[in-house]
Amino acid sequence: MKIACVLGPKFEDSEFQEPYDALRKAGHAVTIVGLEAGAELQGDKGKVTAKVDKSFQDVKPEEFDALLIPGGGSPDKLRAHDQPVAFVKAFMQAGKPVFAICHGPQLLLSADEYKDHRMTAWKTIQGDLKKAGAKVVDQEVVVDRNLVTSRQPSDIPAFIRESLKVLEQIPAQR
Secondary structure, three states: OEEEEEOOOOEOHHHHHHHHHHHHHOOOEEEEEEOOOOOEEEOOOOOOEEEOOEEHHHOOHHHOOEEEEOOEOHHHHHOOOHHHHHHHHHHHHHOOOEEEEOOOHHHHHHOOOOOOOEEOOOHHHHHHHHHHOOEEOOOOEEEEOOEEEEOOHHHHHHHHHHHHHHHHHHHHHO
């Protein structure tokens, strides 16, 4: 399957690298989509760098089967721009799998795509989601239809496990 990973500056190192590696190891093609193709992005811990494969202008949501939204500062940086918000909104409206961890649900808030889903997020984002009317659950991973969410780096194993399970179900649905 083809998976888009939306990434901006100051992403959380492990929340990008571990799911990215696990998805590729499982045989999925992961494309890093950002504001500028070719840009070198550094994680907030300074341990991981990632090169943007394609810009939002160069891709369409229809080209991908699923979406990964790592946390850290990246979602907040991306949601300040219309293209990333519209990109995320298109995945949610199409019912395609969306995997968002930690601060990732900030993009769901900006895309106004959260009200009908149960989800979790980093503790400070949980409050924002609740105030906006989302159904927030404080647990390591929440799966609600096409949406898989987790709270923090310690939840990554459960996040990866459930994300891969959702991807395994896609061929059976088609």
